[in-house]
Amino acid sequence: MEQVILDKLSSNFAGKFVRKDLTKKIKEGANVPVYVLEYLLGMYASSLDETLVSQGVENVKNILARNYVRPDEAEKIKARIRELGGYTVIDKISVTLNASKDCYEASFSNLGLRDVQISDEYVKKYDRLLGGGIWCIVAMEYWYDENNRMNSPFVARKVDPIQMPGLDIDDFKDARSAFTTEEWIDLVLRSVGMEPTHFSERVKWLHLARLIPLIENNYNLCELGPRGTGKSHVYKEISPNSILVSGGQTTVANLFYNMATRTMGLVGMWDCVAFDEVAGIRFKDNDGVQIMKDYMASGSFARGKEEKNASASMVFVGNINQSVDVILKTSNLFEPFPEVMGTDSAFLDRMHCYLPGWEIPKYRPDFFTDDYGFITDYFSEVMREMRKISFSDSFDPFFKLGMQLNQRDTIAVRRTVSGMMKLIYPDGNYNKDDVEKVLRFALEMRRRVKEQLKKIGGMEFYDVNFSYIDLEEGREEYVSVPEQGGGTLxxxxxxxxxxxxxxxxxxxxxxxxxxxxxxxxxxxxxxxxxxxxxxxxxxxxxxxxxxxxxxxxxxxxxxxxxxxxxxxxxxxxxxxxxxxxxxxxxxxxxxxxxxxxxxxxxxxxxxxxxxxxxxxxxxxxxxxxxxxxxxxxxxxxxxxxxxxxxxxxxxxxxxxxxxxxxxxxxxxxxxxxxxxx
Known part of the structure; x- marks a missing residue:
């Protein structure tokens, strides 16, 4: 990173950035998500002084060595808690309500403990403990009661989720103005671990688009492409606010609402629910896809007598095994989806963006940055805060959308524009050329969905010639998708x-x-x-x-x-x-x-x-x-x-x-x- 950018970073974001090679070095020895490591590095090694950084890294290594629970050492840690009467661990914990005892009980992922006593206050404070679990630093205690052998002797006395404390979003927006657009995009990419100097501008933008579901409410994104291009990386490693559901069976209760326990499913607990390997998605319930369609269209769904609302974005990632040219001639680009989804044009029409994963090169080791970027946990909280505002009308003073965009197309384009503008211009300082570039990108991402719907659904989806009209000059510009040919009608x-x-x-x-x-x-x-x-x-x-x-x-x-x-x-x-x-x-x-x-x-x-x-x-x-x-x-x-x-x-x-x-x-x-x- 150039010294001038590093100076800007240190003067505007002191204590909120980290050298990404440190993350890589420690990551290789400890299988914890990136945001867990960078939370610790941000506490102990967020400095430009090499000596302090080295000391901080050693501290983090020692903390992980002492407190991070490796599954193969679970019994050793349990014994240590018993012998010492208390011990601090770093683990992923999830909580369930035990109705028969009228109390909450925690399960520890790596430690392998179940039915651990946990105070109600933590569940009220951090409701995501109930929806899939989060990484925490937990002070454990051991109390064995001979008179009550039914209860676990392990107690979670103090629970600190691995999250950045406090955030002033106005400070973040003000600091953005210190960077050029190119510098800022590179900084964002380095913050998610990628080295932008290896990517073309187009590939940089595709990487940015992967972040839209984390910064935009109720955004539906699909990315299909070759293996090894990092499709699920962002949703698994980068943000503590998203959850990756690996391919396989799921239920309406798990995903949306559990009628028996009257608790919200994943869409109510997380900012983003991503499905890995879409080909394997199966609903045990017959009405699963129908409820998903309802939710993707409106952000709400009906369960029992009630209608529930949630703001989680939905992401579908999967592999394409043939070249795009072959698929376009023989089938459609939604082919990897299971039949119940891939042939349902109403379901696919809910996609706001189809990211062309085949344009992103397969990752090599040098694609991962060694330079400075935001602590991912900090940047995740920024994105979470930015979900509260919308930039969907940012192009209205300059452009209007063409005749062939229907209501769903318009919503999709506006949400993509909003997400990209928040990522690149969070301070709201942009000009006509800036917003035009984003608008063209958004139109292309939605047109890709429409082109495939036309193949699947026929005449119903004939309006694919997306365009926008320059209000000042009166010119109409058509936007194509690269794999479909040129930009002409x-x-x-x-x-x-x-x-x-x-x-x-x-x-x-x-x-x-x-x-x-x-x-x-x-x-x-x-x-x-x-x-x-x-x-x-x-x-x-x-x-x-x-x-x-x-x-x-x-x-x-x-x-x-x-x-x-x-x-x-x-x-x-x-x-x-x-x-x-x-x-x-x-x-x-x-x-x-x-x-x-x-x-x-x-x-x-x-x-x-x-x-x-x-x-x-x-x-x-x-x-x-x-x-x-x-x-x-x-x-x-x-x-x-x-x-x-x-x-x-x-x-x-x-x-x-x-x-x-x-x-x-x-x-x-x-x-x-x-x-x-």
């Missing part, structure tokens, strides 16, 4: 059979891009149109296309049979300008493409239309139509021969960007669109 590469793009005038008199998607199934010749609302002209144009094809199908291919199939053609208004009636020819080509299972040429836009009898209708305003096609990302344009006379109105530089393909009849248009000579 028309992605590069071969599309699916039955999918195509056209450019024409909408109801409002503006030129826009329209996408047609066709679904085909066995049936008896039924034809449905979706996406056009109650637009009578659009309906009539699509019906005409179907009737024309039914009468002339044999002119295109002898293998086409409409009588044994049912069709759904969905029209998307990609620019939000209103529906078009120029749908006769595009519908006919989309149906033929689907029937012949042959995609149209890549990056193709269809211009022009046909009458009910099959005559050509020339393109209205060819030059402007070609400009819209270019902006949408078209490389090839299908043009009626009747518009050839208008080519003189098209600027040469615009004409040079396309491969223009002319057609003379509807059948000719089909052949050329499908690349059939």
């Amino acid at each position: 028309i992605p590069e590469g071969m599309g699916k059979a039955g999918h195509l793009y056209s450019v024409s005038y909408g109801k409002g008199g503006q030129l826009g891009t329209y996408k047609l998607e066709t679904q085909i199934s066995s049936g008896n010749g039924r034809f449905e149109r979706t996406g056009i609302g109650s637009d009578r002209e659009a309906k009539e144009a699509m019906d005409s296309a179907y009737k024309y094809l039914r009468a002339n199908a044999k002119n295109i291919s002898q293998s086409i049979s409409l009588a044994t199939k049912d069709f759904v053609v969905h029209v998307q208004d990609l620019n939000g300008i209103g529906m078009t009636a120029v749908l006769n020819l595009p519908t006919m080509i989309a149906l033929c493409s689907s029937l012949l299972n042959k995609p149209v040429l890549p990056s193709l836009v269809i211009l022009g239309d046909i009458t009910i009898g099959g005559s050509m209708i020339k393109v209205e305003n060819l030059a402007n139509s070609l400009q819209v096609a270019k902006d949408a990302g078209a490389k090839k344009v299908l043009v009626p021969m009747t518009s050839a006379a208008d080519l003189g109105t098209v600027p040469p530089e615009l004409m040079g960007t396309f491969n223009l393909i002319f057609y003379q009849t509807p059948e000719d248009a089909v052949f050329k669109a499908l690349g059939v000579e």
Whole structure:
């Protein structure tokens, strides 16, 4: 770390930072979470003086050697408590209520003790003792009562959870202004143990996004990727406020609410509940996934006659075993989820963010920092405190979201923006460029969810062309996901059979891009149109296309049979300008493409239309139509021969960007669109 940053750290965060190589060195000898080690290092070795640091490290080592309970030495520690009458231990303890005795009893994870007497005051003060347990420094006593042999002789006399005392969040915010954005991001990454100099800016941001569930209430994040990329590290090691549920069976009582004991489950005790290895998640209760869906959507769930509220974020991490390219061609990116979740589009639609884990490189030893960062326990408390405020409206003065984002999309994007802004700009000092960068990132993370939902749920999730509008300049910017292709409306590469793009005038008199998607199934010749609302002209144009094809199908291919199939053609208004009636020819080509299972040429836009009898209708305003096609990302344009006379109105530089393909009849248009000579 540069000396100037170190000076800023020591003058603004004295006693709240630690050298991370110290954590690594001690961690290798003691299997305790990072936040436990750094709590101790913060007490004894938070200094820039090398001599004091060395003494502090020795102190921490001695404390761990004396007091940390290793499972294989549990009996030795128990004996020591008995012989000395008392002894201080560091262990993870959880508490349960023994209703028959009307008292609380503690269980020690490594010490292996159960039914240990513990005062009610600690349970009231630290309610997470009841929900999975927390690491504590415990002063133990030993009292054996011959008259009451039913009680354990072990007593937890004094319990100190391993947590930072006191926090002034305003001091933290004020100190942020001493750092540049780049310095601050690097400091945050070092605080969670990573060395930012080994990462690109994109990978740094993906690491930051892993922290959003810890700083944002009711945030649902999914990260699937290769093994060895640290997906569960943050939720297990870094924060005492999150719990990692390893893959396997769980119950509604454990996760949400126990009706028998009338106690909240994990979502009421923790800031973040993370599920490791999503492929193994199983609910013993039939209604488990349904309750989870309810909670992920609203932050509440119904149990018995009551509705319960909680603020815990949900994180789902798991492994992808194939390359992303293969999965995108053969399945969807939610494939690792168990079937009951992975095929439930309503469940997956609750995800606010899909983090592309495959973009994070596999961890090497040098990816872990030796430099200075916040004591993780301190930073965890900062994140916990920041959950009380929201930055979700931070982009409103500069931008508004595009037409294709529905209510769930908007909530997801706003929560991601809020989380990232709190991580990077907790003091609220940011400009338009800063918030635009965060907004683009948030739109991409949600669009990844929507793109996969479109594969799973079909037409219901057709609105995936996410955009935002600059209020000052009036420009609309589209945001893509890298694995899906470029940032234009028309992605590069071969599309699916039955999918195509056209450019024409909408109801409002503006030129826009329209996408047609066709679904085909066995049936008896039924034809449905979706996406056009109650637009009578659009309906009539699509019906005409179907009737024309039914009468002339044999002119295109002898293998086409409409009588044994049912069709759904969905029209998307990609620019939000209103529906078009120029749908006769595009519908006919989309149906033929689907029937012949042959995609149209890549990056193709269809211009022009046909009458009910099959005559050509020339393109209205060819030059402007070609400009819209270019902006949408078209490389090839299908043009009626009747518009050839208008080519003189098209600027040469615009004409040079396309491969223009002319057609003379509807059948000719089909052949050329499908690349059939």
